[in-house]
Amino acid sequence: MIRDSAEAAARLLSWYDRHRRDLPWRAKPGETADPYRVWLSEIMLQQTTVPAAGPYFRRFTERWPTVRALADSPLDDLLVAWAGLGYYARARNLHKCAQVVANQHGGRFPETEAELLELPGIGAYTAAAISSIAFGRKATVVDGNVERVVSRIFAVETPMPAAKPALRRLTATLTPEDRAGDFAQAMMDLGATVCTPRKPKCMLCPWAEFCDGRAAGIAETLPRKAAKADKPTRRGVAYWLLNPEGAVLLRRRAEEGLLGGMTEVPSTAWGPEAPGDAAVATEQPLPAPWRRLPGVVRHTFSHFHLELGVVAAQAGDGWRAVEGLWVPIDRLGDQALPSVMVKVVRHALSNA
DNA sequence: GACACGTGGGG
DNA sequence: TCCCCAAGTGT
Numbered sequence: 180m181i182r183d184s185a186e187a188a189a190r191l192l193s194w195y196d197r198h199r200r201d202l203p204w205r206a207k208p209g210e211t212a213d214p215y216r217v218w219l220s221e222i223m224l225q226q227t228t229v230p231a232a233g234p235y236f237r238r239f240t241e242r243w244p245t246v247r248a249l250a251d252s253p254l255d256d257l258l259v260a261w262a263g264l265g266y267y268a269r270a271r272n273l274h275k276c277a278q279v280v281a282n283q284h285g286g287r288f289p290e291t292e293a294e295l296l297e298l299p300g301i302g303a304y305t306a307a308a309i310s311s312i313a314f315g316r317k318a319t320v321v322d323g324n325v326e327r328v329v330s331r332i333f334a335v336e337t338p339m340p341a342a343k344p345a346l347r348r349l350t351a352t353l354t355p356e357d358r359a360g361d362f363a364q365a366m367m368d369l370g371a372t373v374c375t376p377r378k379p380k381c382m383l384c385p386w387a388e389f390c391d392g393r394a395a396g397i398a399e400t401l402p403r404k405a406a407k408a409d410k411p412t413r414r415g416v417a418y419w420l421l422n423p424e425g426a427v428l429l430r431r432r433a434e435e436g437l438l439g440g441m442t443e444v445p446s447t448a449w450g451p452e453a454p455g456d457a458a459v460a461t462e463q464p465l466p467a468p469w470r471r472l473p474g475v476v477r478h479t480f481s482h483f484h485l486e487l488g489v490v491a492a493q494a495g496d497g498w499r500a501v502e503g504l505w506v507p508i509d510r511l512g513d514q515a516l517p518s519v520m521v522k523v524v525r526h527a528l529s530n531a
Numbered sequence: 532g533a534c535a536c537g538t539g540g541g542g
Numbered sequence: 543t544c545c546c547c548a549a550g551t552g553t
Binding site: 226227228230231263264265266267268269340341377408436437438439478479480481482517518519 | 532533534535536537538539540541542
Binding site for chain 1: 545546547548549550551552
């Protein structure tokens with residue numbers, strides 16, 4: 180049991196100073212944090228691993244060094260740059276947020292949690308993280324790592340998400356006035372490298388001797404969570420249509436919802452059953468002699484599996500009237516293609 | 532509280 | 543193969 184929060188925090192900060200990781204968005208010791216980079220990294224890291232976010236962060240900061248630069252850029256350029264990272268609402272909100280900061284805050288991020296919380300794409304976690312890491316203000320930063328660490332240290336057996344309020348209160352009692360930002364990053368690093376979901380490295384933990392979960396032999400089983408619902412499978416058929424100039428037909432998806440604003444290969448609706456030839460004909464973007472390509476594209480989204488067949492055809496007269504954009508094959512890299520559509524393109528190119 | 536919302540890596 | 547998981551937010 181932790182009896183002295185101040186001592187526990189000091190011990191964790193000492194561990195952090197000795198094991199600090201050098202991440203692309205992290206200010207070096209002595210450097211002043213750049214709120215823009217802190218914000219950008221926190222958005223990219225939402226539900227995303229450090230290795231996945233790293234290259235995107237470098238490309239974004241190279242191309243858009245300031246929040247004003249990002250605000251002045253067209254949304255579509257951001258979506259192209261974000262393609263492949265997932266959760267595309269983050270990119271749409273990133274652009275909105277940049278414009279609000281540029282136009283209503285003079286290009287500077289607000290420092291308080293309450294003000295940050297007003298901004299698009301910034302929730303409780305990100306507001307606390309920016310306020311503490313970028314501005315040195317005391318804030319209770321609670322992410323998945325922190326919930327895991329705290330649930331184990333205090334042996335909280337209440338299942339998630341019901342345990343969230345208690346875990347937040349416990350985290351608040353541990354958070355020091357001084358170096359709150361470093362404390363937050365230390366907690367997250369501890370969760371990411373030592374107090375891991377499976378096979379935690381308790382022998383390396385600076386809090387091992389305080390840890391109630393470890394003492395009870397249940398640390399690895401925490402935090403408790405309900406079983407997840409299994410994912411349904413949806414099926415559809417994508418239309419790989421080439422015009423006489425060798426360009427392929429693409430479309431922009433609706434601005435909201437799944438893959439909102441991203442570019443897609445046109446397809447039938449996605450339903451429980453694979454569309455037959457009749458449905459393929461009904462939903463075709465243009466009448467054409469479709470031939471089915473062998474195989475199927477499989478992809479898994481956050482909440483369902485997708486199986487996409489592909490049909491291909493050459494567009495005859497009337498291709499100019501089709502709604503969408505015709506993109507030369509060698510220019511597909513300029514498009515905001517999400518990973519599932521990259522799979523469709525690859526499948527079509529290798530089977531057509 | 533529950534659900535929508537991506538992706539790639541690891542066991 | 544399949545399930546779990548990652549620095550969550552918006553509705």
